Amino acid sequence: MAILKNDLLLRTLRGEATERTPVWMMRQAGRYLPEYMVLREKYGFFERCQTPELAAEITIQPVDIVGVDAAILFSDILVVPQAMGLEVQLIESKGPLLPDPIKTTADLNRVRVPDVEESLGYVFDAIKLIKQELNGRVPLIGFAGAPWTLLCYMVQGKGSKTFDEAKAFCYMNPELAHSLLQMITDTTIAYLKAQVKAGADVVQIFDSWGGLLSPSDFELLSLQYIRQIVAALKDEVPTIIFAKGAWHSLDSMTATGAHGLGIDWCIKPQLAREFAGNNVTLQGNFDPARLLSPIPEIKKQVTSMLETFGPGKHIANLGHGILPNVPVDHARAFVDTVKEFRHTAG
Numbered sequence: 440m441a442i443l444k445n446d447l448l449l450r451t452l453r454g455e456a457t458e459r460t461p462v463w464m465m466r467q468a469g470r471y472l473p474e475y476m477v478l479r480e481k482y483g484f485f486e487r488c489q490t491p492e493l494a495a496e497i498t499i500q501p502v503d504i505v506g507v508d509a510a511i512l513f514s515d516i517l518v519v520p521q522a523m524g525l526e527v528q529l530i531e532s533k534g535p536l537l538p539d540p541i542k543t544t545a546d547l548n549r550v551r552v553p554d555v556e557e558s559l560g561y562v563f564d565a566i567k568l569i570k571q572e573l574n575g576r577v578p579l580i581g582f583a584g585a586p587w588t589l590l591c592y593m594v595q596g597k598g599s600k601t602f603d604e605a606k607a608f609c610y611m612n613p614e615l616a617h618s619l620l621q622m623i624t625d626t627t628i629a630y631l632k633a634q635v636k637a638g639a640d641v642v643q644i645f646d647s648w649g650g651l652l653s654p655s656d657f658e659l660l661s662l663q664y665i666r667q668i669v670a671a672l673k674d675e676v677p678t679i680i681f682a683k684g685a686w687h688s689l690d691s692m693t694a695t696g697a698h699g700l701g702i703d704w705c706i707k708p709q710l711a712r713e714f715a716g717n718n719v720t721l722q723g724n725f726d727p728a729r730l731l732s733p734i735p736e737i738k739k740q741v742t743s744m745l746e747t748f749g750p751g752k753h754i755a756n757l758g759h760g761i762l763p764n765v766p767v768d769h770a771r772a773f774v775d776t777v778k779e780f781r782h783t784a785g
């Protein structure tokens with residue numbers, strides 16, 4: 440496999456000093472890119488995920504077009520519930536729909552811990568192809584959803600602001616909930632290990648709905664499972680936990696041994712650093728909607744963000760996924776501002 444020419448992300452995750460801050464954007468492969476929209480017209484969402492040539496092309500688009508320091512695999516967190524036996528649809532402009540969500544013991548009996556090589560082999564084929572085509576330009580980030588966030592969709596059956604049905608399920612049927620969370624965890628460990636074997640250089644765990652839980656429920660329903668995943672992976676590749684809104688548990692997230700922690704824009708970087716301690720890299724935390732500002736304002740705010748984080752142990756990113764209505768030159772301004780910035784010595 441080609442030697443990495445740009446390993447800023449990996450060195451920053453290992454806590455090493457680098458010449459500048461690395462930058463990528465969550466959901467960087469997607470709808471704000473006209474080149475993505477061309478492929479979206481022609482192929483269905485899961486067809487794009489399941490065809491290695493298409494997944495590879497979409498993964499590499501933001502590297503070519505906006506110049507990010509890392510590629511992230513084009514796929515979705517919901518391919519795991521699919522592989523576990525649930526039907527998952529993506530409805531245009533509405534989001535995910537799981538027509539037969541899990542509500543009862545009988546429903547739980549429909550899901551299984553699959554052989555990932557068999558059911559998700561297309562992901563590993565895509566990773567191998569991406570690594571070939573990247574040819575060492577930048578590292579490749581693999582990913583999976585956190586068990587709690589996947590449970591939210593598997594039980595609620597669709598997107599929600601509160602995921603109250605998923606919560607009710609957990610609070611009314613804790614045994615069922617924990618069996619499901621453990622099955623998702625076991626699948627995810629095998630899935631991420633196979634991503635690494637295929638060539639992923641880093642893995643990120645997306646807990647988009649971790650912040651809906653109280654600190655004690657976050658430990659109970661989310662972090663204890665994330666901890667198992669990090670423990671299984673961290674000696675193979677650097678791991679990043681992004682638990683949106685769960686700033687109250689940054690200390691416990693550091694204690695998992697993860698190399699990086701994602702933070703959103705609702706916490707000051709200094710406070711996140713105090714909570715997380717000095718032995719972990721922080722990733723974030725630009726408000727995605729701020730990319731809708733005029734370019735000079737974006738440059739000013741990105742510079743201020745970089746100054747606030749200070750040198751080292753920081754990966755510049757958004758605090759959540761890029762919005763579909765962001766102009767490409769605004770995304771590029773974000774990336775370029777990070778690449779041009781240098782911390783003043785001392």
Ligand SMILES: Cc1c2[nH]c(c1CCC(=O)O)Cc1[nH]c(c(CCC(=O)O)c1C)Cc1[nH]c(c(CCC(=O)O)c1C)Cc1[nH]c(c(C)c1CCC(=O)O)C2
Nearest residue numbers: 465466467468469511512513514515516534535645647760
């Ligand atoms: C919650 C979640 C999902 N998927 C994901 C999360 C966690 C991150 C987050 O909170 O944003 C993760 C994800 N989804 C996608 C990626 C690809 C890699 C990347 O560019 O980051 C990643 C890392 C592609 C996608 N996944 C989806 C699209 C849009 C599909 C399209 O319209 O073409 C893409 C590019 C569809 C999807 N998939 C999901 C939703 C809610 C939706 C619809 C709404 C939306 O688009 O944001 C579930």
